[in-house]
Amino acid sequence: MRTLSLTLLLLPLTGGAAVKSITTVAELQTALSSAKAGDELVLEDGTYTVNANLNCAAEGTQAAPIIVRAKNRHAAVVRFNAQEGFKVSGRYWTFDGLTVEGICSTDQACEHAFHVTGHAENFVLRNSRVRDFNAQLKVNATKNGSGVWEMPHRGLIEHNEIYDTHARATSTPVTKLNIDTGDDWVVRDNELHDFSKQGGISYGAFMKSGGKRGLFERNRVLCVKDQPAGDTRIGLSFGGGGTGNEFCAPAFDPQVPCSPEHTDGVIRNNIVANCSDVAVYLNKAANTRVLFNTFVGTTGVDYRYAASTGEAVGNVLTGVIRNRDSATGTQGNNRSGVATSTFASWYVAPLKGDLTLKGDVSSLIGAAPRNTLAPEDFCARARPASATLGALEHSLGDCPANTGGTPDAGTGGATDAGTGVDAGTGTGVDAGTGTTDAGVVPDAGPEQDPSGDDEDDGGCSASPGLLPALLALLTPLALRRRARR
Numbered sequence: 001m002r003t004l005s006l007t008l009l010l011l012p013l014t015g016g017a018a019v020k021s022i023t024t025v026a027e028l029q030t031a032l033s034s035a036k037a038g039d040e041l042v043l044e045d046g047t048y049t050v051n052a053n054l055n056c057a058a059e060g061t062q063a064a065p066i067i068v069r070a071k072n073r074h075a076a077v078v079r080f081n082a083q084e085g086f087k088v089s090g091r092y093w094t095f096d097g098l099t100v101e102g103i104c105s106t107d108q109a110c111e112h113a114f115h116v117t118g119h120a121e122n123f124v125l126r127n128s129r130v131r132d133f134n135a136q137l138k139v140n141a142t143k144n145g146s147g148v149w150e151m152p153h154r155g156l157i158e159h160n161e162i163y164d165t166h167a168r169a170t171s172t173p174v175t176k177l178n179i180d181t182g183d184d185w186v187v188r189d190n191e192l193h194d195f196s197k198q199g200g201i202s203y204g205a206f207m208k209s210g211g212k213r214g215l216f217e218r219n220r221v222l223c224v225k226d227q228p229a230g231d232t233r234i235g236l237s238f239g240g241g242g243t244g245n246e247f248c249a250p251a252f253d254p255q256v257p258c259s260p261e262h263t264d265g266v267i268r269n270n271i272v273a274n275c276s277d278v279a280v281y282l283n284k285a286a287n288t289r290v291l292f293n294t295f296v297g298t299t300g301v302d303y304r305y306a307a308s309t310g311e312a313v314g315n316v317l318t319g320v321i322r323n324r325d326s327a328t329g330t331q332g333n334n335r336s337g338v339a340t341s342t343f344a345s346w347y348v349a350p351l352k353g354d355l356t357l358k359g360d361v362s363s364l365i366g367a368a369p370r371n372t373l374a375p376e377d378f379c380a381r382a383r384p385a386s387a388t389l390g391a392l393e394h395s396l397g398d399c400p401a402n403t404g405g406t407p408d409a410g411t412g413g414a415t416d417a418g419t420g421v422d423a424g425t426g427t428g429v430d431a432g433t434g435t436t437d438a439g440v441v442p443d444a445g446p447e448q449d450p451s452g453d454d455e456d457d458g459g460c461s462a463s464p465g466l467l468p469a470l471l472a473l474l475t476p477l478a479l480r481r482r483a484r485r
Contacts, residue, residue, distance in 0.1 A: 037092070068094070073127055088114060110133050138180075163191075164195055176203070204233075235270075243261060279299075294378075299320075308328070314334065314387065315389070355392055
């Protein structure tokens, strides 16, 4: 009975999660500052202009995540005039259906919409539209109070549109999804487009800094779509531009080289188009599988440096798959060197990612055995035993996910980033072999807090509440009473 009484006493405490309607920035700050496991913060339709970073430090759980969502998808617009938006350091936070945009007067001032650090495991961003930041998502390890590095594992980024409305004028990295450290991150079913750094190199997404088992699947990455072409643009990467040794897992030691940058990554069933450089760049990426992707108007796939190993199978691409600087990737059943004109004869608008069929692709159908690591296609349809090369299983016909956006920056002549200045094989800026080299310029790792303290943040550094303290007090009492019986 006493044990049952203790359970009944704790029930109201664990059942205190709430659904909270948010209509103002002040209400959002208050709800975040008092957040606890199971809370659901619902943003009503409207615009929320925020002039400070918002700390999200409360701890959710697997059974009771903390959810921040729009009541109606994309109708709640959160506008940040701040270097960072949501700074997530607690476990199990989910952001769903938001529109988040940077509105800083200079690009350097709007770094991240979401900065996920430390032990912020199981972060989720889904169904959202995020635009105009240098890195819409930044993920990195941080030291805890005991000086131990903690990493945010098992993140999920799905069904989002992530892009910029202009080339970024900044000295900091421009990568739409910048995932440093952390294992088992999944990036799937996203639309990444129009990313560029003025005079520099940009990426659609990368994972690096000692992470493991990352997955990129069913994404459409358009380096150029609605905005003008220019500068050096790379689609997806494991390894990115490298990491400073002191920020690289597991050693976090300036004297220990960051190699490999990533291990056991998979890139499957993606469409990457209209990039001035490679669709996939593998920098010290061990045992990486590049499987059944379609790469249009790019220079192909680069495995680079001795730590880069793995295989490329079932891909269809404009460029080539190559090993550089002692890399040892293998390849089989790919169709490389496909001209953009050939892609244009097969599909409605391939340079904008629309692979709706219009021509004869019979040469691709049944050309490779189904790979156990890529059992589905871009539209999440099961592949047959003899599979179609590329991201789409054409034996099953078209699917709604085939179509891309509207204006095609890659079909209008001189502005085609896939056929004009080639940063990967020509004499211009080469992200892999030239003076500006995406393979050897390390990202310094976690950014410093620009404010120097957290007092100017949005007031939403949430506490976990009274439950942990009460549990700590009551549980020993119950156990002691059981021992006396």
